[in-house]
Amino acid sequence: MATETFYEVMRRQGITRRSFMKFCSLTAASLGLGPTFAPKIAQAMETKQRTPVIWLHGLECTCCSESFIRSAHPLAKDVVLSMLSLDYDDTLMAAAGHQAEAVLDEIKKKYKGNYILAVEGNPPLNEDGMYCMHGGRPFVEILKEAAADAKAIISWGACASWGCVQAAKPNPTRATPVHKVITDKPIIKVPGCPPIAEVMTGVITYMLTFDRIPELDRQGRPKMFYGQRIHDKCYRRPHFDAGQFVEEWDDDAARKGFCLYKMGCKGPTTYNACSTMRWNGGVSFPIQSGHGCIGCSEEGFWDKGGFYNRVTNINQFGIESNADKIGGTIAATAGAAVVAHAAATALSKARSDNGNQAKSDQTKGGK
Amino acid sequence: MTVNIGIKAEDETAAGKTIFVYEWPVRLWHWLNALSIVILAVTGYFIASPLPSLSGEASDHFLMGYIRFAHFTAAYIFAIGFLVRAYWALVGNHHARELFHLPVTSRKWWSEMLHELRWYFFLEKLPNKYMGHNPLAHLMMFLSVTLGGAFMIFTGFALYGEGAQEGHWSHTLFTSWLIPLFGQSQSVHSWHHLVAWGIVTFMIVHIYAALREEAMSRQTIISSMINGTRTFRD
Numbered sequence: 295m296a297t298e299t300f301y302e303v304m305r306r307q308g309i310t311r312r313s314f315m316k317f318c319s320l321t322a323a324s325l326g327l328g329p330t331f332a333p334k335i336a337q338a339m340e341t342k343q344r345t346p347v348i349w350l351h352g353l354e355c356t357c358c359s360e361s362f363i364r365s366a367h368p369l370a371k372d373v374v375l376s377m378l379s380l381d382y383d384d385t386l387m388a389a390a391g392h393q394a395e396a397v398l399d400e401i402k403k404k405y406k407g408n409y410i411l412a413v414e415g416n417p418p419l420n421e422d423g424m425y426c427m428h429g430g431r432p433f434v435e436i437l438k439e440a441a442a443d444a445k446a447i448i449s450w451g452a453c454a455s456w457g458c459v460q461a462a463k464p465n466p467t468r469a470t471p472v473h474k475v476i477t478d479k480p481i482i483k484v485p486g487c488p489p490i491a492e493v494m495t496g497v498i499t500y501m502l503t504f505d506r507i508p509e510l511d512r513q514g515r516p517k518m519f520y521g522q523r524i525h526d527k528c529y530r531r532p533h534f535d536a537g538q539f540v541e542e543w544d545d546d547a548a549r550k551g552f553c554l555y556k557m558g559c560k561g562p563t564t565y566n567a568c569s570t571m572r573w574n575g576g577v578s579f580p581i582q583s584g585h586g587c588i589g590c591s592e593e594g595f596w597d598k599g600g601f602y603n604r605v606t607n608i609n610q611f612g613i614e615s616n617a618d619k620i621g622g623t624i625a626a627t628a629g630a631a632v633v634a635h636a637a638a639t640a641l642s643k644a645r646s647d648n649g650n651q652a653k654s655d656q657t658k659g660g661k
Numbered sequence: 662m663t664v665n666i667g668i669k670a671e672d673e674t675a676a677g678k679t680i681f682v683y684e685w686p687v688r689l690w691h692w693l694n695a696l697s698i699v700i701l702a703v704t705g706y707f708i709a710s711p712l713p714s715l716s717g718e719a720s721d722h723f724l725m726g727y728i729r730f731a732h733f734t735a736a737y738i739f740a741i742g743f744l745v746r747a748y749w750a751l752v753g754n755h756h757a758r759e760l761f762h763l764p765v766t767s768r769k770w771w772s773e774m775l776h777e778l779r780w781y782f783f784l785e786k787l788p789n790k791y792m793g794h795n796p797l798a799h800l801m802m803f804l805s806v807t808l809g810g811a812f813m814i815f816t817g818f819a820l821y822g823e824g825a826q827e828g829h830w831s832h833t834l835f836t837s838w839l840i841p842l843f844g845q846s847q848s849v850h851s852w853h854h855l856v857a858w859g860i861v862t863f864m865i866v867h868i869y870a871a872l873r874e875e876a877m878s879r880q881t882i883i884s885s886m887i888n889g890t891r892t893f894r895d
C-alpha cells in the first residue's frame with residue numbers, strides 16, 4: 295500500500311493507459327490548465343506515491359457523496375474513487391464496525407502528517423457533541439483526532455464549509471462548520487448543497503497530483519471554481535441587461551427563458567461554477583431548468599431570506615421585512631414628520647406674529 | 662479655531678452683515694453631490710426592483726444595462742467628489758472642515774445642540790446665529806454625508822468589484838475584504854439598501870430644514886450655498 299503510485303492503483307483497478315491519459319487531459323482542462331499540463335499530471339500520477347484520503351461524515355444528508363459518485367466522466371469517478379475507497383469512507387468502503395475503525399487508526403499512524411482529511415457534514419457542539427455520534431463517540435472528537443495528523447482538510451459542501459441547514463437559526467444542536475473547530479490546518483472549502491461532482495473531483499485530483507492545495511480566495515474556496523458568480527457566466531444574462539424578466543412562473547417570459555432576477559434568483563450574489571460547468575455531466579443547471587439560483591454555496595444561505603425575493607428579508611430587526619420596506623417606512627415617516635413640523639411651525643409663527651406685531655414686521659422686512 | 666460655533670464677535674453677526682462662508686469648490690461639490698445622490702437613489706431602486714419586463718429580442722434592448730451604467734457613473738461622481746471634498750477640507754477655509762470634524766469634546770457644542778433641538782421642538786423663542794452649521798445640522802451632516810457616504814462608497818464599490826472581478830482595483834480594494842467581512846454578498850446588498858434609505862431620509866429632513874431655516878432663522882441659508890455668502894438678519 296505504501297509504495298504504490300496513483301498510476302499503479304488505477305491499472306490495478308483495470309483502467310487502461312489510454313483511459314488514464316484521457317483522464318489527465320480532462321483534469322487539466324477542468325482545472326483550467328493548458329494542454330501542456332496533461333503530461334505533467336500523467337507524470338505526477340505515475341511517479342508519486344498515492345496520497346491516502348480519509349473521508350469523514352458528520353451531521354449531513356450525504357448529498358455530497360451522492361454528487362461525487364455521479365461525476366460526469368465515469369473515468370474521473372473511477373480514478374478518484376480508486377484512490378479514495380481503499381482508505382476510509384464509512385459510506386463507500388466495504389469494511390464495517392471494528393474492522394473499519396481499525397483501518398482509520400492504521401491510516402492515521404502509517405501516514406501521519408501525510409493524508410488528506412475530507413469532511414462531509416459538520417460537528418454539532420451542544421450537549422458535548424452528542425447530537426452526532428460516530429462509532430459510539432461524539433463526532434467532534436473523531437474529527438479533532440483525524441485532523442491532528444492530517445496534511446490538509448477539505449470541507450465538502452455547505453455543511454462543512456458554512457453550517458448549512460442544520461446550523462440555520464436557531465441552530466439547536468450548535469452545528470459548527472469545520473474551520474471553527476479545527477483552526478491549525480489548511481482548510482479548503484468546497485461549498486454547495488451539494489458541490490458539483492466535477493468540482494469535487496477537480497479539487498481532489500489537483501491536490502493529489504500536484505501535492506499542494508489549489509489557490510484559495512479569502513474565504514478559503516478554490517479560486518478556479520468559486521472565483522466568479524453564477525450571474526457573471528449565466529446564459530440568461532443578456533435578458534438581464536436588456537431588462538427582460540420572468541414576472542410569474544407561468545408567463546410568456548418564463549417560456550422564453552428570460553432572466554429570473556425578479557423571481558429571486560441569487561445568481562448575482564452566489565459564487566459557484568454552475569453556470570460554467572453545469573450539472574449532471576454538463577446537461578443543465580437550475581437556471582437552465584427555469585428556476586432561479588437559491589445561493590446554496592453562500593454562507594448562511596438558509597438565514598438570508600426567501601429564495602423567491604431579490605431584496606431579501608433581514609431578520610435582525612425582529613420582524614419579517616426587507617431593507618427596502620424598512621428604509622421606505624423610515625423615509626415616509628420622515629416625510630410625514632416634516633409636513634407635521636412645517637404645519638406646527640406655521641401655527642406657532644402665526645401665533646407669535648399675532649402676539650408681537652412689531653417683531654413680525656421686523657421678520658418680514660428683513661432680507 | 663477649527664470649528665466656528667455659536668455667536669462670535671458681535672460685529673461679525675450684526676444685522677445686515679454679510680460674511681463669506683462657502684468657497685466655490687464646496688458649493689460645486691454640494692450641488693454635484695445632490696444630483697448624484699438623486700440619480701443613485703432612483704437607479705439603485707430600479708436595479709433592485711426592475712421596471713416591468715420588456716418583450717422582443719434581448720438584442721433590441723439594454724435597459725438594465727443603461728440603468729446600471731447611470732448608477733455606476735453617478736457613483737464615480739459621488740466617490741470622486743467625496744475625495745476632492747475631503748482634500749478641500751485640508752486646504753479650504755475652516756468651514757470646509759466641518760464635514761470631517763465633530764467637536765465632540767466641546768461642552769458648548771453639546772449645550773448648543775440641546776438649544777437647537779429645543780428650538781425645533783418649539784421650546785425656544787429664538788435660535789442661535791451661526792456662520793457655518795448649527796451643531797444639530799453639523800451632527801446630521803457628519804452622520805449622513807460623511808459616514809453614510811463613506812459606507813455607500815465602500816459597499817458600493819465592493820458590489821461593483823464583484824462584477825468587475827479579480828484584478829480590478831475595486832475588487833482588490835473593496836470586494837476582497839468587504840464581502841468576507843459581511844459573510845456574503847447578499848448581506849452587503851441589504852446594508853447598501855438600508856443606508857441608502859437613511860441618506861434619502863436625511864435628504865428629506867435636510868431640504869425641509871434648509872427651507873425652514875431660510876424662513877425662520879436669523880441668517881440666510883439657501884442662497885449661501887449658491888453665492889457662498891451668509892447674511893445676518895438681526
Ligand code: SF4
Pocket residue numbers: 524525526528529530531532534552553554555559560561562581586587
Ligand atoms: S437568471 Fe439569475 S444568474 Fe442568470 S442573469 Fe438572471 S439574475 Fe443573473
Ligand code: SF4
Pocket residue numbers: 486487524564565566568579580581586587588589590591
Ligand atoms: S445554481 Fe445556485 S443554488 Fe443551484 S446549485 Fe448552483 S449555486 Fe447552488
